[in-house]
Amino acid sequence: MPVPIPYVLSPKSYILSTMYENLKEQLSNYFSGKNHLVIVQGDNPDADSLASSLALEELLLEQNISSTLYCSVDVSHHLRYLDGWDRVTTELPEQFDGWILVDCSFENLLKNVEDKGDLEKLKQTPLLIIDHHDAPSDINYASVMVCDISCGATSQVIFNIAKTLDWKITKHAAEMMTVSILADTLGFTSQFLNNNSSPLRVVAELVDLGAELADLNERRLKQFQISTDIFGYKAELMKRVEFHYDNRIATIDIPHDEIKEYSMDYNPTVILDETRNIEGLAISIGFKIYEKLGNIYKVTARIRCGYGYRFADKLASQFADGGGHPYAAGFKVEGDDLNFAQIKRDTLDKAYQLLQEIDSVS
Numbered sequence: 001m002p003v004p005i006p007y008v009l010s011p012k013s014y015i016l017s018t019m020y021e022n023l024k025e026q027l028s029n030y031f032s033g034k035n036h037l038v039i040v041q042g043d044n045p046d047a048d049s050l051a052s053s054l055a056l057e058e059l060l061l062e063q064n065i066s067s068t069l070y071c072s073v074d075v076s077h078h079l080r081y082l083d084g085w086d087r088v089t090t091e092l093p094e095q096f097d098g099w100i101l102v103d104c105s106f107e108n109l110l111k112n113v114e115d116k117g118d119l120e121k122l123k124q125t126p127l128l129i130i131d132h133h134d135a136p137s138d139i140n141y142a143s144v145m146v147c148d149i150s151c152g153a154t155s156q157v158i159f160n161i162a163k164t165l166d167w168k169i170t171k172h173a174a175e176m177m178t179v180s181i182l183a184d185t186l187g188f189t190s191q192f193l194n195n196n197s198s199p200l201r202v203v204a205e206l207v208d209l210g211a212e213l214a215d216l217n218e219r220r221l222k223q224f225q226i227s228t229d230i231f232g233y234k235a236e237l238m239k240r241v242e243f244h245y246d247n248r249i250a251t252i253d254i255p256h257d258e259i260k261e262y263s264m265d266y267n268p269t270v271i272l273d274e275t276r277n278i279e280g281l282a283i284s285i286g287f288k289i290y291e292k293l294g295n296i297y298k299v300t301a302r303i304r305c306g307y308g309y310r311f312a313d314k315l316a317s318q319f320a321d322g323g324g325h326p327y328a329a330g331f332k333v334e335g336d337d338l339n340f341a342q343i344k345r346d347t348l349d350k351a352y353q354l355l356q357e358i359d360s361v362s
């Protein structure tokens with residue numbers, strides 16, 4: 001018997017669940033009478049959050065609502081091919097009627113915003129959260145929250161909202177939504193699509209609305225091209241990958257000076273994706289070590305599983321701010337004068353423990 005998918009068919013769209021019908025009034029009320037909104041990305045902007053912001057900006061414009069695109073972090077170079085990226089600002093406008101938080105529903109991803117004093121200002125106006133992450137939000141002051149975990153990307157939620165409110169979806173909005181969905185489903189290859197076809201169905205509609213899928217994907221992939229400098233850096237990184245426990249676990253440590261030097265052009269922990277091609281490799285962990293005056297104040301870990309393994313989220317959840325998906329997860333430790341060697345040892349111990357549990361049942 002096939003497992004039923006967690007949404008119902010609706011004549012308006014292939015994918016709309018009843019959740020949206022139930023939220024329709026709240027959403028209409030939220031947008032009613034608004035002239036200018038701030039669309040906010042968290043402190044970890046990515047292709048999904050940026051493309052979703054741009055799509056939303058366009059959809060709102062069709063509704064005669066103008067918006068400011070706000071992010072506390074500069075748009076990374078590989079996203080600057082998206083028309084309109086340069087409208088993203090680190091400054092709040094003088095006046096606005098509300099704010100929409102996209103691709104994020106956690107307060108700890110608004111820390112920079114808070115440090116700048118902007119969170120207080122934003123909080124004086126009504127908040128709408130649009131997200132697709134599968135973890136309970138810790139924000140309790142939203143006027144409306146649309147967090148749909150059956151969606152592969154934030155733009156899929158935005159698409160559903162647009163359908164619910166009978167908004168016009170222009171070609172440009174359709175393109176931005178397609179970029180967002182392509183990004184978060186890794187060009188339709190992510191595990192998310194194993195038992196959920198809804199991102200494909202939405203993109204099919206977006207193609208009908210004018211999004212040129214192949215061209216958009218080509219432009220997306222082109223942004224991953226690297227300079228010869230980065231090529232050399234990657235070779236250096238590959239030599240630095242450490243293997244543990246009979247080559248079942250791979251790690252790499254990235255010091256702060258390298259993060260500063262390369263992060264706009266290349267994410268060094270991504271080098272560990274290469275280790276998925278190593279036989280028997282179960283999990284990889286990329287550590288980034290943030291320092292100020294010799295004190296380590298933050299360590300982040302990017303966790304990815306090798307083919308056939310799915311316990312990245314289990315490992316991440318054992319740490320502060322840890323979470324994610326079975327195949328891709330992460331955590332962040334913050335504090336004063338952290339002991340990185342200890343954090344790494346703990347991570348490796350826990351990863352090995354989980355691996356032994358998995359090996360013993362399979």
Ligand SMILES: [Mn+2]
Binds near residue numbers: 049
């Ligand atoms: Mn996303």
